[in-house]
Amino acid sequence: MPLDLFKPLEFEDKEVFDEILHQDPPFISELTFSNLYMWRHKHRPAWRIAEKCLLIIFQPQGQSPFGLFPVGSGNKKEALDLLLGELCAATPDARICRVDEKNLKTLAHPERFRIEPDQDNSDYVYLTQELIALSGKKYHRKKNHLNQFFRKNNYEYRRLDNDLLDSLLEMQEEWCRMRECVEHPSLSAEDFTIREALSRFGDLDYTGCAILIDGLVEAFSLGEPLNEDTAVIHFEKANPAIPGLYAAINNLFCRNSWPDMKYVNREQDLGIEGLRKAKESYYPNHMINKYTLIPR
Numbered sequence: 302m303p304l305d306l307f308k309p310l311e312f313e314d315k316e317v318f319d320e321i322l323h324q325d326p327p328f329i330s331e332l333t334f335s336n337l338y339m340w341r342h343k344h345r346p347a348w349r350i351a352e353k354c355l356l357i358i359f360q361p362q363g364q365s366p367f368g369l370f371p372v373g374s375g376n377k378k379e380a381l382d383l384l385l386g387e388l389c390a391a392t393p394d395a396r397i398c399r400v401d402e403k404n405l406k407t408l409a410h411p412e413r414f415r416i417e418p419d420q421d422n423s424d425y426v427y428l429t430q431e432l433i434a435l436s437g438k439k440y441h442r443k444k445n446h447l448n449q450f451f452r453k454n455n456y457e458y459r460r461l462d463n464d465l466l467d468s469l470l471e472m473q474e475e476w477c478r479m480r481e482c483v484e485h486p487s488l489s490a491e492d493f494t495i496r497e498a499l500s501r502f503g504d505l506d507y508t509g510c511a512i513l514i515d516g517l518v519e520a521f522s523l524g525e526p527l528n529e530d531t532a533v534i535h536f537e538k539a540n541p542a543i544p545g546l547y548a549a550i551n552n553l554f555c556r557n558s559w560p561d562m563k564y565v566n567r568e569q570d571l572g573i574e575g576l577r578k579a580k581e582s583y584y585p586n587h588m589i590n591k592y593t594l595i596p597r
């Protein structure tokens with residue numbers, strides 16, 4: 302089978318990925334080594350090098366494998382042809398997913414592909430200084446929630462370090478208890494992924510923060526640079542019983558960790574209506590629209 306040429310992703314592959322992603326910085330939130338590694342049990346990524354490009358496939362349990370658009374400084378057209386050939390030999394449902402508009406316009410010709418928008422996986426991107434300042438009428442409610450939190454709580458903001466890891470895990474366990482993660486496969490997968498991320502703190506390239514109230518972690522966030530002017534936020538968790546806490550962790554993480562980044566990518570809404578409304582409520586500057594390419 303052609304896909305036998307692909308190697309399952311392991312932590313030891315980080316150096317190869319870092320080198321190629323440095324040569325060809327990504328715009329979509331999926332394409333950091335940290336993200337690929339953290340979610341590897343769900344997406345089951347595998348990879349190989351061809352035409353000086355990184356070819357990545359996802360093989361979710363119970364689903365047909367699919368490819369991501371080639372990454373690297375080499376010949377992407379040849380790499381895409383090779384990837385599609387191998388996928389077509391392995392599955393009748395061959396497709397390339399999470400394709401951003403730049404690559405779509407460059408190489409995805411309509412006569413060759415059926416092109417389908419993938420709104421559920423498109424990324425929300427914000428101006429960092431807007432998330433910090435929350436100025437103007439459109440942010441009036443957010444600013445009120447934030448100020449209410451600051452007035453009513455004796456809180457401590459801390460950058461993530463090894464001393465906080467156990468407390469973050471305890472908070473995540475409590476959050477999952479409140480949200481009944483065991484009853485929801487997507488939340489269970491996210492819980493596993495957060496634990497994977499924290500188990501590799503210091504080895505993966507993300508940073509993080511926490512808000513403590515009365516000595517307990519009540520909110521945390523994890524993120525990392527995506528490219529030279531954009532940070533990506535992978536996870537943001539807060540105790541929903543504390544008003545304004547989500548606004549506070551968002552604002553303080555941007556203020557303390559990403560003030561020099563022009564943009565913050567807060568990833569996708571996955572088609573979840575509540576998540577979509579929450580992301581829209583911060584008024585994205587633009588979307589990183591993604592598409593699926595299906596060979597004709």
